[in-house]
């Protein structure tokens with residue numbers, strides 16, 4: 001696992017803009033090198049603010065959206081179109097504004113599919129396996145960038161501290177009784193997060209500062225899921241100053257003046 005690099009921006013607005021710029025550049029670089037790219041989206045306000053800034057950035061047209069695979073790190077188990085679904089927020093912020101190949105947008109199905117949460121998680125695992133190539137050496141693709149928001153309790157995706165999904169060896173899991181509503185969710189498990197080439201944890205606000213400090217420590221991922229959020233070749237913690245306030249000064253150098 002890679003040691004996280006920390007980049008701190010002045011505030012949540014600059015953070016979202018900076019992550020958007022970084023994401024566009026990364027996707028362009030990956031597509032230049034291998035023709036296509038894969039991106040895992042996160043829910044939450046910072047995640048969607050970042051996507052909205054991508055949409056607002058003229059350089060977004062440098063990305064070949066037709067050759068981008070879009071996945072989710074987690075989804076609220078709600079019907080298609082529900083405003084609380086991460087998919088709904090992502091479509092509103094960005095996906096409906098760019099020319100994606102619908103066959104390459106991989107949503108986590110909700111109850112309107114007729115599936116239970118467990119069946120939906122299993123279906124997503126099948127979709128991940130179908131997309132994995134031999135060189136990925138595992139049941140999920142090597143995602144080029146996997147975005148994660150983080151809660152004040154250091155949850156990432158829908159992996160909440162001490163909950164069963166953290167012990168699940170499968171690529172995906174259904175979550176019941178999540179402390180952050182809604183209670184029923186679908187999530188990638190830690191092993192799928194670890195398959196990503198790059199994991200970017202994006203967090204803003206003073207309420208995240210304690211979790212950030214723990215996530216950058218050698219805490220265990222069951223108590224501190226964000227401490228397990230590490231990529232194969234790169235891990236970034238992209239923060240605003242408020243979220244970075246409790247990190248030892250030796251670890252950070254503000255990127256934004």
Ligand SMILES: O=C(O)[C@H](O)[C@@H](O)[C@H](O)[C@H](O)COP(=O)(O)O
Nearest residue numbers: 043044045046149150151156157
């Ligand atoms: O479904 C969700 O709620 C998200 O996937 C969740 O993991 C989110 O990213 C964090 O809770 C941070 O959310 P905020 O950025 O809104 O604080």
